[in-house]
Amino acid sequence: MILLSGLIFIFLGKPGRCLEEGGGFIFNGDVRHFAVANDSVYVSTDDRLYQLNHDLTLVRSLTQRGILKEDKQENAFNFYRVSGKDEWNATFSVNVLLPCGVTDNGCGYCEVLDLADISKVRYSEPYLVGPVNKYSASVAFLVERSSTNETYILTAIQQDGSPKPKCSSGSEAVYLHNTNNKQQGGIFSFSDASTPLFKSKGDVSFVDGFQISSIIYLFANVPSENEDNKVRLIWLEGKTNKALTMKSLRGASLDISDLGGKGSRLLASSVVPGGPSVLWSGVFSVDGGQVNTELVMFDISPDLTLKKEDPDFCSAPKCDGINVKAKTLKPKKTLFRQNYMTSVLAVTHKSWMVFFVGTGDGQLFKLAVDNNYHTTCPKVLYRANDDHKVFPKIHLDEVDHKHLYVAFQNQMKRVPVSKCSTYETLQDCWSAQDPYCVWCGSNRCTFEEECPDSDWLSIPEDYQQKMVSYTVTKDATDQITLKIQTHLTVGQKSLSNFGCQISSSFNELCSRESAPPQFPQCTCILSNSALPTEGLDVTIRIRLGKIDLLEQLKLMDCSDIRGPATSDLCKRCLDAGCDWSQDVCSWATAELNKYNVCQMKMNISKPEISSITPSIVSFYGKNHALLTGHNLNDVTRVRIQADMDCTPRESPVWNNTGVNLTFHIPSADSKGVVKVCVVLPDGSCHGNTKITYRSSPSCTAVTPSSSWMSGNRKITLTGSHLEFVEGVIHSHAMGDVRLPRNSNSQNLIYDTPAAENTKGTFTSNVFLKIANETLTCSTSITYHPDPEFISYTSTRSRNDVHMITVKKMADKLEMTPAELTVWGIQDEKHYLCNMEAKSTHNETDVFICEIQSTSDTEFQHLLIKYGDKTVGLGPPSLLHQVLLTLRILLIPCVTVALVIICWWQKKLTAEMNKL
Numbered sequence: 001m002i003l004l005s006g007l008i009f010i011f012l013g014k015p016g017r018c019l020e021e022g023g024g025f026i027f028n029g030d031v032r033h034f035a036v037a038n039d040s041v042y043v044s045t046d047d048r049l050y051q052l053n054h055d056l057t058l059v060r061s062l063t064q065r066g067i068l069k070e071d072k073q074e075n076a077f078n079f080y081r082v083s084g085k086d087e088w089n090a091t092f093s094v095n096v097l098l099p100c101g102v103t104d105n106g107c108g109y110c111e112v113l114d115l116a117d118i119s120k121v122r123y124s125e126p127y128l129v130g131p132v133n134k135y136s137a138s139v140a141f142l143v144e145r146s147s148t149n150e151t152y153i154l155t156a157i158q159q160d161g162s163p164k165p166k167c168s169s170g171s172e173a174v175y176l177h178n179t180n181n182k183q184q185g186g187i188f189s190f191s192d193a194s195t196p197l198f199k200s201k202g203d204v205s206f207v208d209g210f211q212i213s214s215i216i217y218l219f220a221n222v223p224s225e226n227e228d229n230k231v232r233l234i235w236l237e238g239k240t241n242k243a244l245t246m247k248s249l250r251g252a253s254l255d256i257s258d259l260g261g262k263g264s265r266l267l268a269s270s271v272v273p274g275g276p277s278v279l280w281s282g283v284f285s286v287d288g289g290q291v292n293t294e295l296v297m298f299d300i301s302p303d304l305t306l307k308k309e310d311p312d313f314c315s316a317p318k319c320d321g322i323n324v325k326a327k328t329l330k331p332k333k334t335l336f337r338q339n340y341m342t343s344v345l346a347v348t349h350k351s352w353m354v355f356f357v358g359t360g361d362g363q364l365f366k367l368a369v370d371n372n373y374h375t376t377c378p379k380v381l382y383r384a385n386d387d388h389k390v391f392p393k394i395h396l397d398e399v400d401h402k403h404l405y406v407a408f409q410n411q412m413k414r415v416p417v418s419k420c421s422t423y424e425t426l427q428d429c430w431s432a433q434d435p436y437c438v439w440c441g442s443n444r445c446t447f448e449e450e451c452p453d454s455d456w457l458s459i460p461e462d463y464q465q466k467m468v469s470y471t472v473t474k475d476a477t478d479q480i481t482l483k484i485q486t487h488l489t490v491g492q493k494s495l496s497n498f499g500c501q502i503s504s505s506f507n508e509l510c511s512r513e514s515a516p517p518q519f520p521q522c523t524c525i526l527s528n529s530a531l532p533t534e535g536l537d538v539t540i541r542i543r544l545g546k547i548d549l550l551e552q553l554k555l556m557d558c559s560d561i562r563g564p565a566t567s568d569l570c571k572r573c574l575d576a577g578c579d580w581s582q583d584v585c586s587w588a589t590a591e592l593n594k595y596n597v598c599q600m601k602m603n604i605s606k607p608e609i610s611s612i613t614p615s616i617v618s619f620y621g622k623n624h625a626l627l628t629g630h631n632l633n634d635v636t637r638v639r640i641q642a643d644m645d646c647t648p649r650e651s652p653v654w655n656n657t658g659v660n661l662t663f664h665i666p667s668a669d670s671k672g673v674v675k676v677c678v679v680l681p682d683g684s685c686h687g688n689t690k691i692t693y694r695s696s697p698s699c700t701a702v703t704p705s706s707s708w709m710s711g712n713r714k715i716t717l718t719g720s721h722l723e724f725v726e727g728v729i730h731s732h733a734m735g736d737v738r739l740p741r742n743s744n745s746q747n748l749i750y751d752t753p754a755a756e757n758t759k760g761t762f763t764s765n766v767f768l769k770i771a772n773e774t775l776t777c778s779t780s781i782t783y784h785p786d787p788e789f790i791s792y793t794s795t796r797s798r799n800d801v802h803m804i805t806v807k808k809m810a811d812k813l814e815m816t817p818a819e820l821t822v823w824g825i826q827d828e829k830h831y832l833c834n835m836e837a838k839s840t841h842n843e844t845d846v847f848i849c850e851i852q853s854t855s856d857t858e859f860q861h862l863l864i865k866y867g868d869k870t871v872g873l874g875p876p877s878l879l880h881q882v883l884l885t886l887r888i889l890l891i892p893c894v895t896v897a898l899v900i901i902c903w904w905q906k907k908l909t910a911e912m913n914k915l
């Protein structure tokens with residue numbers, strides 16, 4: 001019955017398995033292509049096409065249509081979106097969806113679908129558009145000829161020496177296909193007035209492409225047998241016909257060799273919207289592998305003064321004999337370093353560029369960059385518990401601009417671009433350096449559109465370290481001027497109500513000559529030019545609409561800030577509005593504070609780190625890690641910092657012996673490698689060791705899946721990253737943390753806790769303990785009563801071998817011979833019985849083992865150990881046989897028999913105690 005309903009379920013085949021918690025959708029296969037339009041999200045897997053609403057609820061899904069009935073499942077899908085007029089019905093003018101497939105025989109098949117309802121086919125034709133191989137490194141997108149508003153499909157197809165597809169009429173690397181029948185040659189045709197040519201000299205794989213105004217950009221990796229891989233950019237001009245467009249090809253090389261890369265490869269890319277220059281970001285593999293990746297920004301504005309020729313591509317029947325050198329473009333900036341990056345999406349918000357970066361281990365980072373290319377701290381927007389790779393393309397929700405569509409293997413998530421509401425104070429909201437977030441009214445951090453009456457403030461247009469900074473200057477007449485500078489962008493309403501209130505224990509701190517406040521600055525000319533040497537506490541209240549900023553400042557005579565030149569003193573100097581140069585604090589001259597001048601060199605015996613154990617942990621961290629090294633005596637904290645991260649975390653140290661110390665490796669927001677240094681009391685940090693954060697452990701299976709009540713059964717957990725597990729806990733005994741006996745990434749072995757005071761079978765859930773985290777295992781363990789041994793027989797098989805047959809009541813424990821240790825006892829001496837086999841007959845489990853002994857006499861009894869428990873088993877007797885029969889027949893034992901058993905048991909226990 002159960003089997004039957006299971007089968008029915010499979011045959012019905014639900015289209016999408018489920019809507020996941022947190023706005024996700026799980027597909028029946030891996031995502032191959034996806035596109036986001038105003039009303040819907042379209043996703044193709046190997047054998048299905050899905051139309052989803054913006055919140056990722058299913059509208060409809062189709063099995064992939066193919067004209068060859070029997071080859072249906074072999075069809076691969078490419079996926080393009082065509083927007084524009086529809087010539088099949090003059091009044092119909094919504095976008096259409098155009099999936100083109102490849103059939104089993106290497107021929108193509110294309111359909112034009114209605115975007116509003118993908119089950120409506122507008123047009124279909126057997127025609128090859130795009131590559132034959134679904135795993136091909138090829139790209140396809142729509143281009144528009146601006147002079148006529150005509151739309152074409154551009155396909156750039158991987159060239160790897162494989163023969164020309166059977167049904168294709170060309171062997172070009174790049175094609176422009178028509179999108180409607182009014183275009184010369186009819187729909188899907190790629191030739192018009194003359195035959196357009198676009199060849200590559202050798203192998204090439206395409207990564208990305210797009211059009212901005214009349215220029216088409218294409219990005220490709222060009223591998224070479226003798227040289228390193230080249231990353232190539234092609235510019236095409238959208239000319240009046242296809243042949244002229246192809247003939248306009250110009251190229252450049254994107255060269256990151258200055259960053260230390262040899263043979264770098266482009267993995268993913270995204271153009272930064274806005275202009276005038278065309279900024280573009282690429283995820284490069286520095287050394288051609290998957291691990292060492294960098295996000296690099298280039299200016300790829302087309303250079304139309306270049307000659308129309310290229311070393312790797314041409315618009316001629318053959319590219320041989322061309323011997324030109326491509327123009328080389330150098331990066332403007334490395335924006336982000338992180339291992340395993342796979343995808344990037346660049347957007348602009350206000351004056352900021354924002355980059356969303358996906359990784360091979362299932363993480364999504366966000367990075368804001370200002371116009372001077374200063375990057376803020378990378379933030380983790382989403383982190384999968386497992387290592388599913390982020391799909392190379394990330395799309396923004398074009399309607400609300402506040403969500404991203406991110407695909408991982410067979411699922412898609414809709415991730416908010418910001419988590420503004422998690423910042424609870426003005427300071428946190430500003431410090432997040434998130435261009436999407438504003439501090440609204442006086443109480444919440446939110447998106448600007450969600451803040452009424454434009455009474456808000458947010459980060460300024462460029463990167464600043466502090467929300468409010470000070471400069472204190474002293475002029476020739478000894479007049480001291482305090483300038484208060486706010487680093488903010490504010491809404492209209494807040495701006496109209498700006499002011500500063502400066503107060504201290506001095507009467508009338510600011511003289512009346514002080515200039516009136518003018519956003520973003522307030523000025524105070526001190527009425528008294530003498531400041532107490534211990535400094536003057538000043539309270540500054542800055543008003544912006546309903547918002548009040550309260551700041552405390554210790555106003556000092558800058559020449560009073562003296563002492564050994566440490567980074568702490570330097571910070572104190574800058575915080576007071578003074579200037580730090582040549583290790584001395586003095587009155588300010590310039591207005592900008594530069595906190596990075598405070599990193600100093602020290603000439604004391606520097607601490608050194610030799611090792612950290614463990615150095616690979618899960619993102620939950622690790623308590624009591626051991627750090628060894630030299631000169632550690634003065635170390636007060638251990639600092640942990642990700643590459644390019646500006647918010648390092650620090651852990652206090654324990655048990656410092658000078659050559660080793662313990663500390664807690666804190667949990668991390670992201671997976672990856674972080675740097676570790678040790679902090680001295682002056683704030684300086686020394687050493688450069690690494691810790692790697694990996695994914696969370698998970699368990700998928702347990703063997704065996706049962707335990708006996710007395711516990712200590714050896715269990716093997718199977719899963720991933722199990723080496724990070726510090727202990728295993730059972731729901732029936734939460735206080736009893738079982739330490740792993742042995743573990744590696746896939747397996748962990750531990751002993752079950754006992755289940756005391758419990759009668760009958762029950763199920764116990766399994767939890768994993770990692771640092772301060774307790775994770776639930778999806779599997780559980782069933783507890784059954786302890787095994788009951790009934791009797792044994794002993795026979796002499798060969799001269800020196802006794803074969804022992806141990807009978808046990810059949811139960812649900814599925815005990816293996818390896819779980820039992822049996823000894824034969826003879827004259828208080830133990831003879832180990834070597835386990836040979838197990839079999840089950842007639843409600844009885846039979847274990848067979850052999851004892852090597854030349855002695856003729858029979859064993860007086862057996863000792864049997866399972867888990868930590870040892871039981872005795874008496875010699876075979878008639879009584880046992882009788883009792884066994886009675887039990888099997890389910891006849892209640894008679895009192896007399898029970899009494900005898902009790903007596904027997906007592907005698908055995910006494911004997912065991914003697915042992």
Ligand SMILES: *[C@@H]1O[C@H](CO)[C@@H](O)[C@H](O)[C@H]1NC(C)=O
Pocket residue numbers: 038083398399
């Ligand atoms: C999509 O929506 C945006 C904003 O609602 C609108 O500006 C744009 O014209 C729409 N695009 C299409 C093709 O309907």
Ligand SMILES: *[C@@H]1O[C@H](CO)[C@@H](O)[C@H](O)[C@H]1NC(C)=O
Pocket residue numbers: 088089090091092
């Ligand atoms: C053409 O458009 C009209 C109006 O939208 C519609 O009623 C008609 O069914 C369409 N014809 C075809 C062939 O799609």
Ligand SMILES: *[C@@H]1O[C@H](CO)[C@@H](O)[C@H](O)[C@H]1NC(C)=O
Pocket residue numbers: 147148149
């Ligand atoms: C192209 O489209 C734009 C905007 O829709 C329009 O203003 C222009 O006249 C069109 N040009 C041609 C040649 O149709």
Ligand SMILES: *[C@@H]1O[C@H](CO)[C@@H](O)[C@H](O)[C@H]1NC(C)=O
Pocket residue numbers: 624654655662
């Ligand atoms: C310090 O060492 C003692 C003794 O070795 C140990 O019990 C204690 O847990 C350690 N403290 C920390 C925080 O590691």
Ligand SMILES: *[C@@H]1O[C@H](CO)[C@@H](O)[C@H](O)[C@H]1NC(C)=O
Pocket residue numbers: 626657659660
């Ligand atoms: C730490 O250093 C102390 C003192 O030198 C030494 O006795 C101890 O064994 C070291 N501990 C470890 C775990 O290396």
Ligand SMILES: *[C@@H]1O[C@H](CO)[C@@H](O)[C@H](O)[C@H]1NC(C)=O
Pocket residue numbers: 620621622623664665666667771772
């Ligand atoms: C675990 O919790 C303790 C106490 O709150 C804290 O000191 C320690 O740093 C935490 N450990 C980790 C790895 O987060």
Ligand SMILES: *[C@@H]1O[C@H](CO)[C@@H](O)[C@H](O)[C@H]1NC(C)=O
Pocket residue numbers: 841842
């Ligand atoms: C199992 O029981 C049947 C009858 O009850 C008996 O004939 C047979 O010998 C038994 N087998 C074993 C291995 O005990």
